[in-house]
Amino acid sequence: MRPFTPQDFAVRRRRAAAQARTAGMAGILVAPGPDLAYFTGYTPTAVTERLTMLVIPAEGDPVVVVPLLERGDLVQATGGELESSAWNDGDDEYATAARLLAADGRYAVSDATWAMHVLGLQRTLTDATFVAFTDSLPMLRAVKDAEEISRLAAAGAAADAAYADVLGLTFSGRRERDVADDLGQLLRAHGHEHVDFTLVCAGENGADPHHEAGGRIITDGDMVVLDFGGLMWGYGSDTSRTVHVGDDFTGQEREVHDVVRAAQQAGVEAVRPGATCQDVDRAARAVITDAGYAEQFIHRTGHGIGTTTHEPPYMVEGEERLIEPGMCFSVEPGIYLPGQFGVRIEDIVVAFPPGSPDSALRLNTSPREVQVVA
Amino acid sequence: MRPFTPQDFAVRRRRAAAQARTAGMAGILVAPGPDLAYFTGYTPTAVTERLTMLVIPAEGDPVVVVPLLERGDLVQATGGELESSAWNDGDDEYATAARLLAADGRYAVSDATWAMHVLGLQRTLTDATFVAFTDSLPMLRAVKDAEEISRLAAAGAAADAAYADVLGLTFSGRRERDVADDLGQLLRAHGHEHVDFTLVCAGENGADPHHEAGGRIITDGDMVVLDFGGLMWGYGSDTSRTVHVGDDFTGQEREVHDVVRAAQQAGVEAVRPGATCQDVDRAARAVITDAGYAEQFIHRTGHGIGTTTHEPPYMVEGEERLIEPGMCFSVEPGIYLPGQFGVRIEDIVVAFPPGSPDSALRLNTSPREVQVVA
Numbered sequence: 001m002r003p004f005t006p007q008d009f010a011v012r013r014r015r016a017a018a019q020a021r022t023a024g025m026a027g028i029l030v031a032p033g034p035d036l037a038y039f040t041g042y043t044p045t046a047v048t049e050r051l052t053m054l055v056i057p058a059e060g061d062p063v064v065v066v067p068l069l070e071r072g073d074l075v076q077a078t079g080g081e082l083e084s085s086a087w088n089d090g091d092d093e094y095a096t097a098a099r100l101l102a103a104d105g106r107y108a109v110s111d112a113t114w115a116m117h118v119l120g121l122q123r124t125l126t127d128a129t130f131v132a133f134t135d136s137l138p139m140l141r142a143v144k145d146a147e148e149i150s151r152l153a154a155a156g157a158a159a160d161a162a163y164a165d166v167l168g169l170t171f172s173g174r175r176e177r178d179v180a181d182d183l184g185q186l187l188r189a190h191g192h193e194h195v196d197f198t199l200v201c202a203g204e205n206g207a208d209p210h211h212e213a214g215g216r217i218i219t220d221g222d223m224v225v226l227d228f229g230g231l232m233w234g235y236g237s238d239t240s241r242t243v244h245v246g247d248d249f250t251g252q253e254r255e256v257h258d259v260v261r262a263a264q265q266a267g268v269e270a271v272r273p274g275a276t277c278q279d280v281d282r283a284a285r286a287v288i289t290d291a292g293y294a295e296q297f298i299h300r301t302g303h304g305i306g307t308t309t310h311e312p313p314y315m316v317e318g319e320e321r322l323i324e325p326g327m328c329f330s331v332e333p334g335i336y337l338p339g340q341f342g343v344r345i346e347d348i349v350v351a352f353p354p355g356s357p358d359s360a361l362r363l364n365t366s367p368r369e370v371q372v373v374a
Numbered sequence: 375m376r377p378f379t380p381q382d383f384a385v386r387r388r389r390a391a392a393q394a395r396t397a398g399m400a401g402i403l404v405a406p407g408p409d410l411a412y413f414t415g416y417t418p419t420a421v422t423e424r425l426t427m428l429v430i431p432a433e434g435d436p437v438v439v440v441p442l443l444e445r446g447d448l449v450q451a452t453g454g455e456l457e458s459s460a461w462n463d464g465d466d467e468y469a470t471a472a473r474l475l476a477a478d479g480r481y482a483v484s485d486a487t488w489a490m491h492v493l494g495l496q497r498t499l500t501d502a503t504f505v506a507f508t509d510s511l512p513m514l515r516a517v518k519d520a521e522e523i524s525r526l527a528a529a530g531a532a533a534d535a536a537y538a539d540v541l542g543l544t545f546s547g548r549r550e551r552d553v554a555d556d557l558g559q560l561l562r563a564h565g566h567e568h569v570d571f572t573l574v575c576a577g578e579n580g581a582d583p584h585h586e587a588g589g590r591i592i593t594d595g596d597m598v599v600l601d602f603g604g605l606m607w608g609y610g611s612d613t614s615r616t617v618h619v620g621d622d623f624t625g626q627e628r629e630v631h632d633v634v635r636a637a638q639q640a641g642v643e644a645v646r647p648g649a650t651c652q653d654v655d656r657a658a659r660a661v662i663t664d665a666g667y668a669e670q671f672i673h674r675t676g677h678g679i680g681t682t683t684h685e686p687p688y689m690v691e692g693e694e695r696l697i698e699p700g701m702c703f704s705v706e707p708g709i710y711l712p713g714q715f716g717v718r719i720e721d722i723v724v725a726f727p728p729g730s731p732d733s734a735l736r737l738n739t740s741p742r743e744v745q746v747v748a
Contacts, residue, residue: 031489045571045586048684049485049508069673072582089674090691111423113489115405116506132490134423197419208446212419299443300463310422317464 001151001233004041006081008147012039013056019137020058026105026128028137029121030054031113034307035133037234038141042077044070051093051117054082055100065097094120103127108136138312142304143326148235149350152305152328155192155237156348156363159229162186163241163366166226171218171245171373176200180213183228192230192237196309199227199240206242206342209299209334220246223253223341224373225334229309236309238330239364240346247372256293256335257343257370263287264345264368267301267315267331271351271360277319284333293335302330305348325352328363375525375607378415380455382521387413387430393511394432400479400502402511403495404428405487408681409507411608412515416451418444425467425491428456429474439471468494477501482510512686516678517700522609523724526679526702529566529611530722530737533603536560537615537740540600545592545619545747550574554587557602566604566611570683573601573614580616580716583673583708594620597627597715598747599708603683610683612704613738614720621746630667630709631717631744637661638719638742641675641689641705645725645734651693651703658707659691667709676704679722699726702737 016028016039030036032047036054042064044052050067052074061083066074068086075084087096094117101107104127109118111132118130133140144152165186171179180198187195200213206225218224222245229238242257267284281301288297302315305328313321315329332346345368349360390402390413404410406421410428416438418426424441426448435457440448442460449458461470468491475481478501483492485506492504507514518526539560545553554572561569574587580599592598596619603612616631641658655675662671676689679702687695689703706720719742723734 045573045584046683069583073584073586088672109489109493111488111490114485114506115483115487115489115492115504116485116508118489118492119483119504119506119509130489130493132488132493134490135493199419209443210419210447212447298462309420 001154002147004147006041006079009040010081013062016056016137016140017058019140020056020108023108023137024106025058025108025136026102027055027057027107028140029107029109029113029130030056031110031117033110033112035110035112035141038307040064040078040082042074044073049114049116051087051097051120053097053113053117055097057100063100065093065100092124094124097121098124101125101128105129106131108133108140134312138321141306142312143324144306144328144350145326148306149326149328149353151233151235152348152350153363155232155235156239158190158192158232159187159237159239160364160366161190162228163226163239167243167371167373169373171222171224171243172220174218176202176205176213176216176218179218183226187228187230187237192232195230196236197227197229199225201225201227201342203341204339207336207338207340209336209342209344218245221248223343225342225344227344227346234307236305236307238305238309238346238348239366240332240344241366241368241371242343242345243371243373245373253341254370256337259288259291259293260333260335260343260345261368263333264331264347267333268347268349268360268362271323271349273352273358275323277313277315277321277323278317280315280323280331281317281319284331288333288335296335296337297333298336299334301333304329323351325357327351375528376521378521380415380453383414384455387436390430390511390514391432393514394430394482397482397511398480399432399482399510400476401429401431401481402514403481403483403487403504404430405484405491407484407486409484409486409515412681414438414452414456416448418447423488423490425461425471425494427471427487427491429471431474437474439467439474441467466498468498471495472498475499475502479503480505482507482514508686512695515680516686517698518680518702518724519700522680523700523702523727525607525609526722526724527737529604529606529609530613532564532566532606533561533611533613534738534740535564536602537600537613541617541745541747543747545596545598545617546594548592550576550579550587550590550592553592557600561602561604561611566606569602569604570610571601571603573599575599575601575716577715578713581710581712581714583710583716583718592619595622597717599716599718601718601720608681610679610681612679612683612720612722613740614706614718615740615742615745616717616719617745617747619747627715628744630711630715633662633665633667634707634709634717634719635742637707638705638721641707642721642723642734642736645697645723647726647732649697651687651689651695651697652691654689654697654705655691655693658705662707662709670709670711671707672710673708675707678703697725699731701725
């Protein structure tokens with residue numbers, strides 16, 4: 001994978017400035033984390049109370065507000081490509097930032113900017129307005145270019161390889177967290193630099209969509225939801241499959257799995273030119289509703305993915321945005337039966353890539369039929 | 375170490391409510407992370423765009439706003455002690471939160487609350503006011519009780535034990551990051567559940583206070599700044615020492631190290647009844663200024679530590695707050711000579727603990743004399 005270059009980051013910043021202009025905004029304020037890495041390649045040692053913030057004005061050159069004692073790290077990471085404005089302990093960091101901003105400007109800020117910082121800016125620039133990226137420029141990072149898609153595809157393939165290996169493990173008699181540990185090691189072994197989550201939810205725990213993995217002993221006859229992901233080359237993986245321990249299924253287990261599988265297929269097939277994000281949710285949800293499980297599908301159908309695991313666009317009722325070529329997102333319907341079990345099937349897809357201009361391409365291709373484990 | 379109990383968390387919440395009342399605030403809004411863990415023991419699987427927020431009203435019972443699909447995790451972590459108000463994907467989560475808030479109330483919010491969330495609350499409750507903890511109730515977590523101090527002491531002792539082991543390693547000929555990896559493993563071996571940072575800054579890299587650890591080969595004659603810490607029993611360690619590779623010192627190396635050591639001692643001794651936080655900074659800085667290195671001490675002298683590595687109170691010019699019994703913070707002056715080397719010496723101290731009611735007790739007791747490594 002070729003590393004992103006200073007030119008790549010500059011292109012992204014120029015595109016962001018253009019989006020800000022189109023939206024009538026004065027600029028974009030970028031906090032440390034995935035957003036700052038996306039626009040500069042720079043990630044501070046730690047996200048702390050000390051203000052670091054990239055200012056991308058709608059017109060003019062970007063500048064990074066940086067603590068004096070971290071300026072060296074910034075220069076090293078960016079090759080000195082970016083202007084910086086340093087402040088020292090004891091200075092008013094918001095005054096330093098305010099000098100770069102229009103007094104009555106409207107600014108988009110990273111969703112995860114610390115409240116302390118945005119409140120500090122509001123206090124300093126009382127006539128300026130601040131709106132979160134997701135609420136003002138949700139498409140900032142939503143459309144991926146070829147280099148980004150190749151990273152997401154690599155991450156997806158690695159997650160699939162980890163899943164293939166997991167199927168060969170013994171589940172019965174082990175704790176959820178033991179299988180979760182194995183899953184984390186497999187993600188690393190297949191090239192992930194970071195493991196974000198390894199959910200292993202056996203039996204009744206599968207009915208809790210965000211159950212992690214605990215001390216419950218997995219036993220013969222359990223349905224087990226696996227949902228795992230992390231970062232590879234800086235981009236995320238996120239996939240779910242539901243397996244069965246032993247081949248002695250109940251009729252309901254088979255039925256629910258079939259419904260979720262059909263719903264997931266319908267969601268993926270709903271990614272067509274002219275479709276909106278909510279169409280994907282509606283298509284998947286309709287299958288589950290028709291089967292009588294509407295009340296048991298208790299979350300949205302999907303979320304964008306890139307340098308963060310969850311990001312716009314969201315596949316949810318009310319999201320009327322058109323799906324554009326290069327958007328990457330999850331399609332992950334589920335059915336959750338409290339006290340019994342759950343089923344979720346999740347793939348990351350890319351919309352209308354070269355080669356399939358009218359449909360979604362799955363970046364996870366593990367078998368979606370229910371697999372039997374030992 | 376006994377685990378914190380639901381009663382401990384309830385006591386903390388009641389104390390916070392009392393602080394809010396005293397400050398004329400309507401309540402406290404707590405985001406996932408160290409703040410939420412401090413007040414509830416609950417840490418969501420991941421901090422995401424989905425709003426989780428503990429509301430501690432000045433009067434009345436606390437309630438946790440939680441995504442529906444994570445309510446099970448909350449109940450499990452808190453033993454159902456806390457009321458919750460769940461919202462589902464597609465709902466307006468800020469409306470859910472707003473129903474728990476006073477329309478014209480003034481609220482303290484966790485510093486690290488996502489900007490998206492505080493801006494969403496501002497949009498929904500246009501007459502309410504939001505101020506960051508650090509700017510409104512900085513003392514919320516600053517005074518530690520005996521249970522907390524025992525955890526900080528254990529973390530400090532473990533960091534010291536890791537340092538003692540590090541002194542026996544070979545430095546010369548290895549990369550900074552190799553020593554950093556060893557340091558991380560030693561912190562874990564001595565009981566840390568999480569390693570936050572392991573800075574190894576050789577020679578000229580030591581002049582950058584936040585240099586991490588890179589590919590530079592450590593060589594004979596280098597001064598090497600070590601600064602490392604993590605979490606043990608949920609509480610932080612953070613200590614720095616500067617070592618020398620081989621015993622062939624320059625006069626300047628010895629002089630600068632002596633100055634920093636004297637400055638650190640002066641900072642610790644400035645912790646006396648009636649002293650303010652800025653007095654600690656002034657005492658340490660005076661020693662360095664008198665030695666002619668004022669311009670080379672480019673950061674504040676210290677920061678509070680607890681469930682986060684950096685938190686109020688800050689030992690910085692302008693912080694006129696009195697030091698109170700039970701405050702825990704770092705004393706870490708340094709001198710940074712660009713292109714040459716740096717020296718920093720850092721201990722965590724607790725102010726006026728039982729047994730030393732008029733002074734600071736160091737929680738790090740590694741020798742502060744410069745140590746020679748191989």
